[in-house]
Amino acid sequence: MIGSLDVVVLDCPDPAALAHFTAELLGGVVEGAGTVGPDDEWVEVTLPFAGHRPLLAFQRLDGYRPPVWPGQDVPQQIHLDVKVDDLDTGERGVLAIGATATGEGTDTFRVYLDPAGHPFCLVRPQD
Template sequence: MALAKLDVVVLDCPDPRALAGFYAEVLGGTVEDNGEWVDLKVPGGQSLAFQEAPGHVPPKWPSPDDSQQFHLDLVVDDLDVAERGVLALGARPLDVEDRARTFRVYADPAGHPFCLCAS
């Protein structure tokens, strides 16, 4: 049984509107501008989101010394149950102090960040 379902792939970037526009041209779809957060609804496909990241440094690829700079949002039915599950699998908490929020941030065993988000 899976612990979560993939919700959206989020790319951090200096200009979310510009990057969403690029991918809209490449993939089609509708851009929904929410300021620092922009969604790209791709018809019949996985949606993408773009989040403003001040001081963004583009990844170097391939490079074992630099990150790829993206994170996954994973929708879960129960944050506490999913948290126990991902921690048991080797995830590391990054930002889970505010238990009232609808999301919590972790690093996978390789160090890539991801969020568990309440459905």
């Protein structure tokens, strides 16, 4: 082993907004939550497991172009798979916090877009 995963960084136009979306999605905590504002260049989310690493971080990118799903004109760049107990319940939850349904998926996973346009999947626990 050369090293260990410390931070996963997603480029986006509004780091605070995407950090809050992701914290709600995964049960994490936005670092600096009383001070996070629209001018922040970098916002981190700690996740609810031992050691709180890796972090998810969101970095402002001027001129950000969201991925095009499912096309490849602008590739998806990165995506998260999020396990849920029930796809229908999970879908209601992610739509309520600002995700967009793509209509893509199967009976074992579904694809959504976060508020910055990054695709992510809800997957069943057995997958």
